[in-house]
Amino acid sequence: MTGAREGAANWLRRLAARALARDLTAFVVPGPELARAHGLDLAAAGLRPVATPRHAGVLVLIGELPAGLARAAAVAYAQMGRPRAILALGAPEVGPLPAPDVAAALRQDALAAGVAELRRLVAAGAFSLGTAPFDVAAVRTETRYTCPMHPEIVRDQPGKCPICGMDLVPQQEVGRSPGHDATTVDHGGASEHGSGAATGAYTCPMHPEIVRDAPGSCPICGMDLVPREEEGEAADRGATALQHGLAHGEGRGGTRRTYTCPMHPEVVRAGPGSCPICGMDLLPRAEAAGGPGSAMDGSHAAHRRRDAGRAGAVHGGQGHQGRDGGGDHGGMGHGARDTAQRLRRPDRVEGADGVAAAAGHTVDADHAAHGGREYGGHHTVPRGGTDQNAMPGMAHEGRTAMPGMGGGQEMPGMAHGAHDMGAMDHSMHDMSGGFMSMVAMTRDLPRSRDGLPMEWTEAPFGPLFPGLPGGLDIALTLDGDVVARVARVPGAAGRGLAATWPGPAATLPDRLASLDPLAPFGYRLLAWRALESAAGTAPDERAARARVGALERERAASPLGWLAGVGDLLGYRGLAERAAALQLAVLRAAEPPAAEGLAPAIRRLIGRVERTPLLRR
Amino acid sequence: MTPLQQYGLLLGMVVATVGLVATVYLIARSLGKTRGEPGKDVPFTGGTLSPKPAWVRYHIHYYGFALLFLAFDMEMAFMYPWAVVYQELGLTALLDMGVFLAILFLGLLYGWSQGAFKWQ
Numbered sequence: 001m002t003g004a005r006e007g008a009a010n011w012l013r014r015l016a017a018r019a020l021a022r023d024l025t026a027f028v029v030p031g032p033e034l035a036r037a038h039g040l041d042l043a044a045a046g047l048r049p050v051a052t053p054r055h056a057g058v059l060v061l062i063g064e065l066p067a068g069l070a071r072a073a074a075v076a077y078a079q080m081g082r083p084r085a086i087l088a089l090g091a092p093e094v095g096p097l098p099a100p101d102v103a104a105a106l107r108q109d110a111l112a113a114g115v116a117e118l119r120r121l122v123a124a125g126a127f128s129l130g131t132a133p134f135d136v137a138a139v140r141t142e143t144r145y146t147c148p149m150h151p152e153i154v155r156d157q158p159g160k161c162p163i164c165g166m167d168l169v170p171q172q173e174v175g176r177s178p179g180h181d182a183t184t185v186d187h188g189g190a191s192e193h194g195s196g197a198a199t200g201a202y203t204c205p206m207h208p209e210i211v212r213d214a215p216g217s218c219p220i221c222g223m224d225l226v227p228r229e230e231e232g233e234a235a236d237r238g239a240t241a242l243q244h245g246l247a248h249g250e251g252r253g254g255t256r257r258t259y260t261c262p263m264h265p266e267v268v269r270a271g272p273g274s275c276p277i278c279g280m281d282l283l284p285r286a287e288a289a290g291g292p293g294s295a296m297d298g299s300h301a302a303h304r305r306r307d308a309g310r311a312g313a314v315h316g317g318q319g320h321q322g323r324d325g326g327g328d329h330g331g332m333g334h335g336a337r338d339t340a341q342r343l344r345r346p347d348r349v350e351g352a353d354g355v356a357a358a359a360g361h362t363v364d365a366d367h368a369a370h371g372g373r374e375y376g377g378h379h380t381v382p383r384g385g386t387d388q389n390a391m392p393g394m395a396h397e398g399r400t401a402m403p404g405m406g407g408g409q410e411m412p413g414m415a416h417g418a419h420d421m422g423a424m425d426h427s428m429h430d431m432s433g434g435f436m437s438m439v440a441m442t443r444d445l446p447r448s449r450d451g452l453p454m455e456w457t458e459a460p461f462g463p464l465f466p467g468l469p470g471g472l473d474i475a476l477t478l479d480g481d482v483v484a485r486v487a488r489v490p491g492a493a494g495r496g497l498a499a500t501w502p503g504p505a506a507t508l509p510d511r512l513a514s515l516d517p518l519a520p521f522g523y524r525l526l527a528w529r530a531l532e533s534a535a536g537t538a539p540d541e542r543a544a545r546a547r548v549g550a551l552e553r554e555r556a557a558s559p560l561g562w563l564a565g566v567g568d569l570l571g572y573r574g575l576a577e578r579a580a581a582l583q584l585a586v587l588r589a590a591e592p593p594a595a596e597g598l599a600p601a602i603r604r605l606i607g608r609v610e611r612t613p614l615l616r617r
Numbered sequence: 618m619t620p621l622q623q624y625g626l627l628l629g630m631v632v633a634t635v636g637l638v639a640t641v642y643l644i645a646r647s648l649g650k651t652r653g654e655p656g657k658d659v660p661f662t663g664g665t666l667s668p669k670p671a672w673v674r675y676h677i678h679y680y681g682f683a684l685l686f687l688a689f690d691m692e693m694a695f696m697y698p699w700a701v702v703y704q705e706l707g708l709t710a711l712l713d714m715g716v717f718l719a720i721l722f723l724g725l726l727y728g729w730s731q732g733a734f735k736w737q
Contacts, residue, residue, distance in 0.1 A: 007649030016648055052661050072664025078656030139656035154664055435681060435733045460665040
């Protein structure tokens, strides 16, 4: 066994090995539902599926794995405790994994024989001297060094920061190739990138999504369209760049319009629509990004534009955006800025504004946009000190947005976003700064909606998900317990089905069947029919009937498989086991009488689900 | 049951607990050496290695000061009345305070291990 535990065999270890061989736990890649879809009954063969590799002794591979899933399987294998073994079912290529201890075909009898072989192997070889370590690039984390004060300094070797002379601290990175080049989902105006400012010169003061080249009236409310300000326009592109610009570190000033939910400011979309969380209509807001000075006019323009149509209470929020867009964050307190704003804009409805301004601050989920600016070198907020008051605007946080505020107030303080995401890497090491010092540990961290200083944690997730045999690789940005952003890591998982199919026609059924590994027969039948109609042949009647039977069995078995998954998810073991057993029975009932015999059992299952609390209709 | 018998019971429980823990460690040791391999000390997140620990966001650290406060301040508050009745109660009083101080001392050791006594 390649995954044996280190140590010479003695009586105690032999006893332990025999006990392990009797109770084999299996972590299944891509998932147990795929095994059932292939008609494999792992439990009957003597393998107990578990949810995490920590509890598993055997890694079971089902079918051919795409490269991303093979890498995930290698990571899962590395995370299993020794002794561990690999059972490959119909998987000729296992990627970075060591050669499987037992390989078998995707059939129940082959599986049973494989498990018996595995039991012998584990009982005999669970302990051995001189075991080989499993150390491949896919499971290695490489350590890089960064400065706690200047996260832009990243070195391969430990040493001193060239800026401040502090010792560099380790920062771990996962050494996988397509890794961290995630594309964020909410890249609103990616396509607008660099498309000219000349188009769309007129807009409706009430419906900013209406943009026309010529003056006229708004198709929604009939108001006259007003000219769009050029500066805001030019700034748009700056902000778009900023949304992407976290890594590029380019920062320019300006505003761009995105849509956000008044209740969930972390929801940011490029166009209007409804909130995926609460279903409310998304409201437009200007996303500010400021170089000192220059952007001020642009955001004032945004303000003016909206002044035309909105009620006074809305101004508070909008005014904030304007101020935020002003970008002059340098050390000035929020209150001071409020005053400055008042002096500058005596025409505003101050009473309502003041209240709205105080109550309306929310954390802007799209910190990245601000962060880009911070990296861009316009950062003037003092950030080195341990004094939390160094962050302007912090006193205002911790309140939720009021519905109807016009959405999208942004906290100047939150502009620390990107810097702090860098800072996050070293915050663990800052703990040496003082005994349990909250100030030292939460220095420079962004504040979440409840006002607590929080880590922004990058948490990769996937690609192994129950029910997704093709895998899905996503990267979460957690703000405390809240998922602030979700990004898909492209190219890491998936079976590459969109690639052109060069093979001979006879391989088409298999190719199509792999489109949906959980219910492959429908596609296979489709391919057969296509090939037959192209060749001008027809199946005989018996074959045609058998095909229809197989298709119907698959149609009946597939929801049973999902039901078993639901049972697993709910921790309702009885439901999971019954549904899984029935799914396998339906898939195997080749003759009509056998299928008819299953009807009472299925009816009983339906009755049981309908009596289950929370599942009943 | 006299206080001394109760302390005998407590001692027996402590010995049994330590014995159980030691046995578990002994079994683990006798089942072979563990290997520190890459990926093993990283939480399972569906087949990727999370570069950062998942619990990093919880900053509830006032308990360190609470431990020190108990060890250095509350301890004194109990020791004055204890000193008054010490003659009267004898060995039982010594054991009472011994157990109390032992528990507080664990907190002290923990704070020490976290660098609580480092001059800043």
